[in-house]
Amino acid sequence: MGKYQHLTDFQIDEKINSGEFREEGILVRNVANGESVKVKSLGVPVTTYFPPTFVQIHNTYVYQADLGPVFEEWS
Structure with a gap:
């Protein structure tokens, strides 16, 4: 947040x-x-076994990555 x-x-x-x-x-x-x-x-439809975003929570830090572009390259 910062x-x-x-x-x-x-x-x-x-x-x-x-x-x-x-x-x-x-x-x-x-x-x-x-x-x-x-x-x-x-409500983003998930068409694979993996969610479109990756979230990791470590203590008070939340890390998030959008995996949509990665999935688009694979399809």
Whole structure:
């Protein structure tokens, strides 16, 4: 998050609408402890056995990679 941690919801929505940010999924959390479980895609159909994004959570860091271009090259 870093420099974006102080943005309000309104500012984030403005940046999404302007194309500066993109919304890729829904963050799912464990209710008991607030731990991040997964970033669920927003209805992007998965045509392979692999999801279109890869997410790894390590302590407080979330690493995400878009695998769409890789799958497009293989098909």
